[in-house]
Amino acid sequence: MNETIIGVVGNVATTPVYRETQNGASARFRLAATQRYWDREKGEWTDGHTNFFTVWANRQLATNVGASLSVGEPVIVQGRLKVRTEVRDGQSWTSADIDAVAIGHDMSRGASFFRRVQKPEPVGAPSQPEPSWETPVGEAADQQEREPVAVT
Numbered sequence: 001m002n003e004t005i006i007g008v009v010g011n012v013a014t015t016p017v018y019r020e021t022q023n024g025a026s027a028r029f030r031l032a033a034t035q036r037y038w039d040r041e042k043g044e045w046t047d048g049h050t051n052f053f054t055v056w057a058n059r060q061l062a063t064n065v066g067a068s069l070s071v072g073e074p075v076i077v078q079g080r081l082k083v084r085t086e087v088r089d090g091q092s093w094t095s096a097d098i099d100a101v102a103i104g105h106d107m108s109r110g111a112s113f114f115r116r117v118q119k120p121e122p123v124g125a126p127s128q129p130e131p132s133w134e135t136p137v138g139e140a141a142d143q144q145e146r147e148p149v150a151v152t
Contacts, residue, residue, distance in 0.1 A: 005081070007078045008078075012030075012071050013029070014029050015070070015071055016028070018065070023058075025059055027057045028055060033050065034048065034049070054097045055103070057103060065103060076105075078102045078103075079100040080101070082098075083095070083096050084096075
C-alpha cells in the first residue's frame with residue numbers, strides 16, 4: 001500500500017543480466033542517473049552527483065530488457081524503490097534497488113524502434129478460427145427495413 005514509486009531518467013551502466021528462474025524470467029542492470037546543472041561561472045553545463053540503482057525486471061519485462069537494452073543507452077525506469085542497508089566485513093553498505101514496472105528508451109535523446117513481441121501459442125491447445133463479425137450484405141438490407149421493436 002505505502003510503496004515508494006519513482007521514475008528515474010539515466011543511462012544503462014552495466015550489461016543486463018538475463019536469467020530463467022523457477023518463477024519465470026528475471027533481468028537486472030545498473031542504472032546511472034547524473035544530475036546536470038548550468039554553471040554560471042563557467043557558462044556551461046556541468047555534471048553533478050551520480051546516483052546508481054540496481055534495476056530488477058521480471059517476467060515479460062525481463063525478456064524484453066534482455067533483448068532491447070545495451071550499456072550507455074538512455075532509459076526511463078518506473079518502479080518501486082527499495083533501499084537496503086547491510087553490514088559486510090564490518091562495513092555498512094547501502095543499496096538502492098528499483099523493482100521495475102516499466103522501462104523504455106528516453107526518446108528526448110534519440111530514436112527507438114518499437115516491435116510488439118508475439119506470445120507463442122500454448123502447446124497442445126487447439127486453434128480456434130476467428131469468428132466472422134461482418135454482417136452479410138443481404139442481412140444488412142433486411143435489418144434496415146425492419147421496424148424497431150420496443151422492449152418493455
